[in-house]
Amino acid sequence: MASPISAANAYSSIQRLGTGAAMPVSRPDAISGADSGGFASLVQKFVGGTAETAQKAEGQMMQATAGKGDLVDVVTAVTESEAALETLVAVRDRVIAAYEEIMRMPI
Secondary structure, eight states: OOOHHHHHHHHHHHHHHHHTTSOOOSOHHHHHTTTTOSHHHHHHHHHHHHHHHHHHHHHHHHHHHTTOSOHHHHHHHHHHHHHHHHHHHHHHHHHHHHHHHHHHSOO
16 A cells, blocks of 8 residues: 555656656647647657656666765656656556447447
């Protein structure tokens, strides 16, 4: 069971993902794909943001290994990366489920 502190940290990292380059949450036109080129562009931006978060976490781990980084920064970066990856996997699963449901529809 997750502790309240870890839940608060996960929520905080999700908020930071929404305000960063990963996926702009506050703009309704980005969700509908009005100015971004559609759903594929939105997914591509989100995947790029997830990869960027993972690279940031890896960089923090390398700094900590070299003795130049702070453990709190490493844990925060890894938690952000984990949350981004879990969100990406959840979205992928929902897209696959939606595709399978569409394929089951009678023509």
